[in-house]
Amino acid sequence: DVYKRQLKLKAKKKGGHVTVVHHHGHHHGHHGHHHHPPPPPPPPLYNKIIFNVPVYLKSHHGTYIRAYSNGKVDMSPNMAEWEEWVIVPADVHKKDRVGFRSYWNKFLSAQLFNKVKQANHLKDWEKWNVKYVNNKLAFTGHHKKNLRAGEKGEVNQTNVLEAWEL
Numbered sequence: 001d002v003y004k005r006q007l008k009l010k011a012k013k014k015g016g017h018v019t020v021v022h023h024h025g026h027h028h029g030h031h032g033h034h035h036h037p038p039p040p041p042p043p044p045l046y047n048k049i050i051f052n053v054p055v056y057l058k059s060h061h062g063t064y065i066r067a068y069s070n071g072k073v074d075m076s077p078n079m080a081e082w083e084e085w086v087i088v089p090a091d092v093h094k095k096d097r098v099g100f101r102s103y104w105n106k107f108l109s110a111q112l113f114n115k116v117k118q119a120n121h122l123k124d125w126e127k128w129n130v131k132y133v134n135n136k137l138a139f140t141g142h143h144k145k146n147l148r149a150g151e152k153g154e155v156n157q158t159n160v161l162e163a164w165e166l
Helices: 002-013
Strands: 054-056 064-067 073-076 084-089 097-102 107-110 116-119 128-133 136-140 146-149 155-158
Touching: 073 116, 073 155, 116 155
Parallel strands: none
Antiparallel strands: 054 084, 064 073, 084 097, 097 107, 097 128, 107 116, 128 136, 136 146, 146 155
8 A cells, every 4th residue: 555655665765664653553563575584793993984075073972173274173062064074094913903084185193192193294293093981082193192082172191091982
């Protein structure tokens, strides 16, 4: 009937999600051809990271890394162009090594003395190792320190593991 056809179309538009909800709220997810194997194990890290697309790097303070044209970085409450970063692969052999390219075409760089700024190139100091922490991401720089959002809006590095969201 027409209603079922519409539902099928809707399911298709949503990317073919399995669970179809009828108007009276019952789930019909387990009919023969709709039956799915158990979910696969969580994907390896680099499946979560979207390369070459602008993203926002969100700290646990709910702020975002902002890039200035002069190479400075800080934390901002905004989500605008200056807070956009493109994650680029930084090592052919290690998919969890990435670079962060800012709106100004510079790269997030781990400096000495726990400082963080932007550099005009993608060399060792601009390569970050990514790891998962409770389903969020942590970024470790060249000096084995982790990217950190300070309470006063500064960006620096620390030995403590800090989690970020994309």
